[in-house]
Amino acid sequence: MAVLGNKQIKELVGKVLSTSMVDTIVVSIPVVKMHPIYKKRYTQYKKCYAHIDSSAQECVVGDKVKIQQSKPLSKTKRWLFIEKVS
Secondary structure, three states: OEEEOOEEEOEEEEEEEEOOOOOEEEEEEEEEEEOOOOOOEEEEEEEEEEEOOHHHOOOOOOOEEEEEEOOOOOOOEEEEEEEEEO
16 A cells, blocks of 8 residues: 555556546456355455556556556546556
8 A cells, every 4th residue: 555644545456357448447356255154255356447647558458457546536437547567
């Protein structure tokens, strides 16, 4: 997590699902949960819409990327593209 003053800013790593929108990428974030009775771990995925500058359009579908939480940029976008993770 990045620290900005007294606040911690969430950073997540996920896989790019779509790049077809202008200045927006769709990222799939894995969330590991445990069943309350059977104690088996399972993975669910959540989709996050992230803003990407037009100058940094180097992402393709399937890339691993790091995104950072930000203020709401539109109805669905609350994340910013930070970098590609190898």
